[in-house]
Amino acid sequence: MAAPAPSARHPESPPRDNDDVRRCRHPSNPRTTRDKGVNMKPIRSRRSRLVVVAAAALSLGLVLTSCAGTPGTPGGGSGDGAAPTSLTLAIGQDNNSFDTALLENGHRAQYWLPVYDTLLLMDKDAQIQPGLATSWTYNDDHTVLTLELRKDVKFSDGAAFNAAAVKANVEHLKAGTGQNSVMVSTVERVETPSEYVAELHLSEPNPALLAYLTFVAGAQGSPDALNNADFATKPVGSGPYLLDAAKTVQGTVYSYTRNPDYWNKDAFPYDTIELKPMAEATARMNALKAGQIDGASGSPATVAEAKAAGLNVTQQPLDREGLLLVDRDGSVTPAMGDARVRQAINHAIDTEGILKSIQQGFGTATDQVFNTTSVAHVPELDNAYPYDPAKAKALLAEAGYANGFDLLLPENASVAANPIIEQQLGEVGIRVTWDKVPNDSWITAIQSGKYSAFWMRLTAGDPWWDVQKSILPEGVWNVFDNTNPELQAHIDAARTASDDAAYASALQDVNRWLVKEAWFQPWFVADTVYFTAKNVNVTMHPQNVVPYIRGFAPAS
Template structure:
């Protein structure tokens, strides 16, 4: 992942240390409303979407479309800038104490939920307590696994007591999956009508048609540049571009390189941003025949990642290892069969007891991202050459997400979001207690120990060594088959200006975007 130049202000330099080491003994502060904007506040920005958001609950959102919409409505304790450095959010400043096992958050004052209620430390305590409760089934619960308890000594202060220093905690708190909810809102209420502190407030939803939001005039960062946002559901990316050309849609995120080139050639403005997200063939090693290591290694050796990129993504991508976090990036060549080795794949398959081949059921999404089916068909063709049949089951986005979250698959083709901190990427997947471990289908005592060391170590060089060991463990055991990272393409009509893309694919900057 390529990063832009580092920030130079004193506050930004302080926060860059937080992003690198995760821990800081003294406080960092944003001042008061440093991101405020006068805001034109005009017009409705229409965003083209290929899939209907499958939930209105930010704590359960794993679908990109749901997360992108909900981050407009909800606020988080910290935020990430375009360099993936931690910045203040609802927490205006913080400090560590007690050997980095106590984190004191000083909350931004004057913030309101969109129902008019004041935001306070009681909401922070309520949110974090509920997020930590296994009954909540929060998809990012592992991000805050180090939090043992939360105190609210006054309305503007929240104190997090940690079991161990946690180098990834501040970056983890920036995800919408850890959004701050009102202490007075129940799960049922949130699922029907979101109530956050973000730049926009929820108004209406027409299932499989649109979700509408309006500008929040009380947003602590300043008045949004548009009066409203509408996320409009359109079946495929080519149709989204057609809607943009006709003036019915102003903005879209595209995954298909072919469609992106068409959009650019038709006069639309296109941003191409290297992405932290990664494409992978996820293998459930708890299910036969993938419980056999040699079968998984045979699949890894049989696949040319570059061929997948060239065939399914028109060459728009780079082969990867497990970790795409910039400071901890895996060496894509440090794995068994870094390049395709068909002979070795056949030998491994024979050693596994399948000299005549085998069949593996594989789920594939339609609607979540554009290249999924093409990737699956290319992998199917490559694996067939060594006697492995991928039996593809294509599912709509909602059915795919349900099966994926339940771990109800043998193999799954997936595009997973990346994170600036590797613990945030994988702690919830590949630790035995991780809340998405049934999705990962793999864990080990060695990985549990390594992840614990990675969280508690504050020295960046030592953390790099630890996560290199984790990466090597994952590829040596072919836990999944990591394929490639690509690009996010954001397309805009000429009337749109001011949007800044993020390396993690976030659309959080839509509130700073104008209609001309």
């Protein structure tokens, strides 16, 4: 999980969950059929939790040091109205690696997507579509996924793309140390019954797998290059572009030219692409207004400025913000082991007010952790805990805490809602003491087990993704490994569901249980914001904080 660029919430926000397949939002109909359109996220191991923590500490990239095109004519266009032939984007983080075992999603996906194809694709409605795999089927118990592969694809080094290449890439990712090795953790082996058929044999059903194959798990590098000593800086893929090493300077600019042998040229209209690491939101905005770049992530705070400058503004709901009430057994703070106390915290905080004041209304208030577009979403749960300090006090008294209790919370000065949290919890008797945590230590600190609750911004994504990262005991955000037999029964019912209706019903049961037991104190699902120049259209990826490269096109 990598630290993101300054978020839409605050100009210089603390690290949030990139998780990495980030910034994943949920498909409106994730399992349209049982073999096409699946949910996300395999179980986190202890090893993967440490990897996520370490990855989150990575520093942001450098600011813009060069520009493309003429000021006022983004993309290097001629200024005469002709469609641009080049695309220049600013990215909030520097690239970490081109090694397919170390790839990340989120902001960094834009670096590797030009050079690597994925086995499957996800469209704007979060439906699974063919990529390098033309079709896919599961066996009856969903433990074998069979992929039929394209027969007309070669890697840029001339090697053939085939089932053997799929096997090599899955094994390379699984054996690697990257945070996304967890995506193939349930793949026990890959068999190749013929040259263009690959079978992924699973240890257990994984409702996330098809979606993962649209992300890092599906990225295909040349099998002859996977173990090259310089693979991290010299990618060899079958993608629409080639990295231009002569014009690339790590930390400053990454330059790409068309792959002349690409099998799907029409899907990518630009001849060249330049990607510039640029950590500061202000620098990105200035570069957009000056015509030095064509696209960059933005924030609600700068939407008015972007519109006034004539930029295109695109937004979509993506991240859930609020408190994670992780000490559900009362291991550190005994009061937190009582569901009534956690319910009181939900009633004590004015989430609608926070959405308006901190997020400037760019989002949707909710009391559940699942996205409003998810099959797990239950509309009546959105206002399960209305702001009601009197009710909060009554619940505390009922739980034996009429005089309140002390609660230690980690403080990052970048979280603008801190004063609101302290004031409103204090008004019902919960006395907050802040423990200052530096921005670059945030993820490590909150996962240390020292704190019973903490602020976090997480993806409100695919429901299975959310279950596995935040709810199962081995989930990376289930810090105290909490579990419950009733909850686990609902989860197991979802995992083994025989059809879409049963799957949705089981996940809704998970949702109802979580809200009743107040495992979380969500505030809202925030909108992610992306800005582009007037002559560039963009289609947002439904489960990533920034668009995929195939989502950019000249404005018609």
